[in-house]
Amino acid sequence: MRRFTLFMASLILTVGVALAQRTVRGVVISADDNQPVIGASVRVKGTTLGMSTDLEGRFLFKNVPTNAKTLVVSFVGFKTQEVPIKPEMRIILLGDTSELVELVISGYGSAKSIANTTASIVKVSSKTIQDKPVPNVFDALQGKVAGLQVFTGSGEPSQLSSVQLHGTGTLSSLSSAPLYILDGIPVSAGTVMGMNQNDFENVQVLKDASATSIYGARAANGVIYITTKKGAVGERASITVRGKYGASSLANTDYFESMMNAEELRQLYFSMGLKGFATEEDLAKHRKAFPHDFKWYKYFYRDSAPTYDADVAISGGGGRTNYYISGGLHSSAGLRPRSSYDRFNMRVNLNSSLNDYISFGLKTSVTYDISRSTFGNRNSLYGGLGHTTLPYYTPYDKDGNPYYGEVIPNVGIADINYVADMLPSRSTSLNVSSVANVILKPIKNLTLSATAGMDLSDDLADASRKPSHFQAKGNGSRSLSFGRSANWTFSNTAEYKFSLADKHNFTLLAAHEYIESNDQGFSASGIGIVDDRILMLSAVTKEKNLNESKSEYAFLSFFGRFSYDYLNRYFLDVTLRNDASSRFHPDVRNGQFWSVGLMWKMKQENFLKDASWLDDATLKLSHGTSGNAGVGPYDYIATSVASTQYGGVTGWGIGNSGNQKLTWENQAKTTLGISLRMLDFLGVNLELYNRVTTDMLMDVPVPYTTGVSTVMSNVGSYQNRGIDLRLDANILKSKDGLNMAAYFNFNYNKDKVLSLFQGRDRWEIANTGVAYVVGKPLMFYYPIFKQVNPETGYPEWYLPGDNVDITTKDPNRITSNMSPNLNQNTGVARYAPVTGGWGFNLDYKGLYLNADFTFALGKHLINNDRFFSENALLFANDGNVSRAAANFWKKKGDIVQLPSVEAIVKLGRNRFMEFDTRMLEDASFMRLKNLTIGYQMPKSVLAKQNFFKSVKVYVTGRNLLTFTKFSGSDPEPNSNLVIGGNPNTKQMSVGLELGL
Template sequence: MKKLLQSLFVLLFIALNAMAQERTITGTVTAKEDGLPIPGVTVRIKNSTEGSTTNSNGKYSLKTTASGSIQLDFSSIGFGTVTKLLPVGATTLNAVLESESGALDEVVVTGYGSGRRISSVVGSVTVVGAKTVENKPVANAFDALQGKVAGLQVFSSSGEPSTTASLRLHGVGSLGASNAPLFLLDGIQVDESTILNMNPNDIETVSVLKDASSTSIYGARAANGVLYVTTKRGKVGADATITVQGQYTVANPASDEFYRNFLNTAQLSQLQIEQGLRTPAATASLLAEFPNDTKWYDYYYKKDVPTYQTDLTISGGGGKTAYYISGSFFKGEGNRFRSGFDRYTMRSNLTTTLNQYIKIGMNLSAGTSNTQTNGLAGNDTNGPLALLAQPWFSPYDANGNEYYGTVIPGWGRYSPRYIADKTPFTRNRLSFNPSGFVEITPVKNVTIKSQAGIDGFIDRETSARLASDVRFPGAGTLSEYYSRRINKTLTNTIEYRFSLEKHNFSVLGGQEYVDGVTQEFGANTSRLPNDNLFILQNGDASNRGVSSSKSEYAFKSLFGRLEYNFDNKYFIDGSIREDKSSRFGANKQTATFWSVGGMWRAKKESFLEDVKWLTDLTVRASTGTSGNSAIGNYESLATAAGSPNYNGLPGVAQSAAGNPDLGWERQQKTSAGFKASFLDRIRLDVEFYYRETSQQLINVPQAYTTGYSLVRTNVGALQNKGVDITLDFDVYRNDKHGAFVTPYINANMNRNKITELFQGKNYYVNPGTGVLWAIGEPVSYVYPMWAGVNPANGLPQWYIPNSGDGSVQTRTDPTAVTSTFSAANLQQNTGIQRYAWLNGGFGVAAGYEGIYINADFTYSKGKYMINNDRYFFENPTTFSGFNQSVTVLDYWKTPGQTATFPNLTQQFTQFDSRLIEDASFIRLKNLQVGYNLPRSILEKTKAVKGVKVFFLARNLLTFTEYTGPDPEVDSNISLGAYPNTRQVGFGLQLTF
């Protein structure tokens, strides 16, 4: 009995002592960017198995018997890992995690197989996170990437709400095929228009794959880089989080300087007197009848047009299943008449672990959008050239009533607004993008994955001239056009990861099949008698038309990748891919692409480990090949088309010559660079690249005696070389107050050079474009070179080109000029490059105690464009009687005068080098200022986890010397451009 009591006493003492030593650690984990709590964060005692996770409010509770000071690791996918020290005796420890692109070692998806820590990725990859993409007042998510990724040029060429962005990575890689990157949505190939028809707030990350090591695994489609978009997902073990958000903005053209630069009534009437078009007396009589000074721009463009967006998301996870569900509504009006875009989307992302061997997932996404565009574009005098209207005419009568449906007195025209209303164009799109995967782990470290997805849409386009149009009474026309596209992707991979002490290997093999089918049909009719009976069968039965078409393509691919690293210090990887495409000739359909890359994490070397000021240093290099197949589906075939070519009866005629030897456009890219971090505050990334394209897919001109003007052929070579530089640094950082100031700047400097053309040519002038291709030269503009106005006689002058060398060499000899204009005989290389040599962005992110500000500028230097608008608006002798720009007042009048334009007997403006303008610009692309309510206030509500209010603006400031409507247009020529919009507004986000 005594021994039993002694044993019980000892056990009780041990238990009481253990209870006395056990302590509970609590705290809250929040995001650095916005101060909101982060659910699902893993909290673990360093070098221990003891741990916990944060709940939906970002709180955790962890019991431990460890004594003394303790180190805790805080980690979560998409955030950097943070280690913090808990002092002796303390029981509370909070942490702030840095998310998305700010995290130094986030998990990224760069190709097939499982995600990898970015610090172990050999290739050049830039990751843009949700904070950059979301909460922008535009439909297209890629607009938010402008100026954020070194080497990626993003231009929005139109203020049309439904426009897609123009994207180009590391210059122009092809003179004949598309230069757009490959777009992947959760691993499935999609068209850029698919991104337009999804909610940007559903995007988790956009990974930009830039070098051969990261892109060659995609082979035939990756010559212009890869943009890999991943959508948001829930987290297993996290309570449901409900987010409701709304935002509202108003839009106006980003700059109205071009439109304000027209002659007023007094100026134009005086100019026309000087031209001899009207006597002073006749002018006085005219202005007495029409005493107006109309600013036609104010009539043609609407002011303060609204954009609305509302989002609802639910995410979380229970058991072994994670879910993310969202719905959104977007509606944006354009500043032009009948211009607008609205979109409804739904998304459901589900992943679940069935057992320890099988994981499955499914992404279901669908949406519908309605686009309305104004067909009065380009050089239509009822559209952009409506500004030629004389200011003394007015679209309103003396009582302010609009002349709508009646001729505007004196002008003799109907208002552009009326014409746009009577000639509507609409498009409805139903888009669907389902995808799913099955992932099996039959044995340790072996992963077998099958993934399939569809990128599909159904379009209905309607264009009409209403029967009520008084210009054509009872003669309504209607066209209906349907198209359906289904692109399918099926991918199977097997991946094996294993380690032998410090030697780490990853081997991946895979197969992929991609095909696309587009089917179209349409019908049209005329003489519709009534707007209320506007359907096809009500038109004239004798005047109807039908059309239909079908287009298909397919890719078959096999690929493999081997990765090796020693002690996570020395890395090497290689990939190989064989692609077969239906777009090429029977003997040229198959091509093989490869890459090899290496990386050295120099900071892990013993001689650098103790260098305190150097936080990180990684050196990388790669080389490899990829291909371009972005052409039509049947260009290798000699095709035929139906033709009423025999006594008006249906027949068949050959429509294309075809080219059975048509094959892959090939590209090799070599890159080398380094990434460094200093003092744990300064981060620098530098990468040099050399890109060579050969066997380009160019439409080569043919002798007209062949019956064909152009035939697609593999010819020519092009080089691009340049450097990407990215720098950001923490000027100030204080985790206790959530305070930070982090400016950034990035730049891409790129030069292109043509090294080979076709048919033995040293140069080629691309017809109708003003663009020159010349061996040994960059892509340049070719136009007659303006030499100024002769001050003695007021005659225009142009430089005479060198004889014998065509358009290649630039000659500006002041002793060799002529006043006789000839577009053909005077054209020469202007020496002005077609593509900008410098693009990038800069800005700052800052915050303090829940207040934050993000300002993002974008810039382009060396960007030039033909301002074709000036041909119409600076030509009073050619477009006599119409309104003009105020610049035409500077014309030659007296001998010895230095003037911009010649005397009134001459044509003021020709298609010459004067129209080529420097369209370099700096633009404040995005500005957002917000405030997150303190958690101390929200905790009292029990239900509300977060409240954020924010002000947002887009294209708030623009600095440029370009005189046209918008310098951002990505084209060699601008005519009647629909300018980008300046938007300002606010938003509210509630999280429950």
């Protein structure tokens, strides 16, 4: 009986203790973006129980005493909160503006707070890139990141921007672009361009070696990491509907308005005695016969090309699963007739946790786009006619009808709408991108992850000439090309975290990655089509051509990272990666890349703790290497190709001589940075970098006796060094709701060639006017124009010295005879040394105004259009000219830029303007890139009803103002010269966003 009593007492006591404990689970959410807070500290007040939230912001306590009433939740950058304990909890942390914090991708493994990473990473939020009036996320990044340059050089709606980080870094155009990562897998720039930017959660730019070295191969030019949105955890479904309508027009009409009108042109003829204009009667007769003064650029380019956007997104989550589903469409007409770009998007993102140890995710997007373009650049038949067609002619007959289907009298071309109809062309692209991952947590502090991704695209392009075209004469043509690309990525990581003595914190990462790419192409063409209704290859009867291509390559990588911090004050990151690429011979295909990053949180030191004016101070130093394999998949292999037939027999020749020593291009980068935040007002981030590229991949010229003109090789070295500066200021925070914040980005980059190849000190790129010179940046090499002699009217150029790499302007050594031998170093560098952006955000009780400016200083371009518009009278016969063409020498004492007619005739040049420094113009500019005015309905107003969660209406514009001395169509393109083509555009749009 006594034993039974003791047993029952023990049982009751045990049950009582068990009942005195409970399970508490929950999730921690950021109030700023409604996303999980990873790594937040969750502590049961009054006990020793505590833990950090996982990758989904979740926490779980299985033994919380019943007498415990409160949880204490904290995280850097958020206000610490105490909340009553419940079995199921959803805790929303409010941002603490006194702390600067962002979660960033650390390159595989778990995300880190930016305050705890040694890497240089800039994070651009979705608010910055959405609602822009163009379907180009890269264009939205321009001016937002110090050192990141984005060039959009065309008004074609489907135009892909060119992106550079901290200069070119290499002499090869094939290998100068950043590496693009989408949700953990590498993708092409075209894949990113085709996506709906409203699906982006953020875009992160990884700038230094500590950030990029873990990507090893292909990361030499920086990494742009894009994270897409996911659903809110533990919240009912929310629906966001967006719509936008706008119009595009020429960004710069001054370029066209600088051309002469009809009367100015007649007076110029009269003053020069050309075209039979000898008397006033001749002028009067011409005015009567051709009374028009037609602006041809308004005929070639639409004044208002419409754009449409619409998308809907559904997000939410219940239990352990969250989702984000979206669909959208974009349609924009080009400025030229029949040119357009249409895009359809769908995205599904799912994340789920089966339990506390297993979770998985799937992110899939599908994009289908259709683009149509017409004409081409200035050198094509129609490309430059909007600039130089004679203004006293018109494309309409006496009744105002267009000359559709026939040649326009006196102009020699057909109606452009007719040409677009008779020469239809179209390209389509289908892209599927998908990422699946599984995360396991078998034991405490250990995380295993497996990721599989694919990036697939099918591209189809077709072009035809209808047989009814007046020049086809019943003999139509057809061409068709098809390309398929498949990129597969498989990666596995193991990450282990542990601490010693609550002071020493360690993170170890080991990983493996395999990437495979397969490309296949097919093209066919022929002529002989006789019926407009059958524009098919099966209808061609002659000149049939078939081509097929295949290629593949792969990367195999093993890498790891060691991270350590002491007292959350001193940080060390070390990465090591080995990449093997099939693009190189087996003997040299392995490359090793590494980095070391250090960080010191100075604010935590005793000598700064009490500095109330200083909110944060951090010093960073990193050094490391990364690689570049930007060559063709078979450049190291010798190949032969079938050449054209001779005597009915197919000949064979050398296609590629091969180079079995071809290997990785290497880059070493050192970055020193300091970040300060003061008085909860001003943030300063300053970085100094030195980037040296060696063993550059480039085509090296070889003697033609070898059977080829160039061989891809590893040669030379190149340096970029510079300064990145970013300032952020909270200018105004008033109690009545008026807020203003501003930012300023600045980059100074100085590039220099350290060595070339074959013992050369200079390498001039044929037909470009630019050259690489050891010890100098990429320079323009042109004849240096001195003047038009005021006494004689003859042009004068400086004679180069014995060394053309030294700029020589000896007034005693001049010539009036133009010759290629006059080329010398102009002293003008190809790339702008100073770039950046600035802007501000202003809001008051829901009303807001955002403005973004970009700028480039010291930029120069060859304005090739001047060769046409200032020479048209003399070598192109019938063509309009700019008003500058009237500024030629006429009498002694004239100070002008163009020589006399007599001089150029005697010199045998027959042109006013030559390719010399007169066409080398200062293309520095400042541009109002984006301007948005909108109204976001306050939550206090929305609380009065239950249907709308958010309402926003806005008007936005792009490229609205440009300040520049450049006389060409646009100063932005990333090229050595600009010539006609499809000029850049400006847009205005009105948009509506509803949250349901």
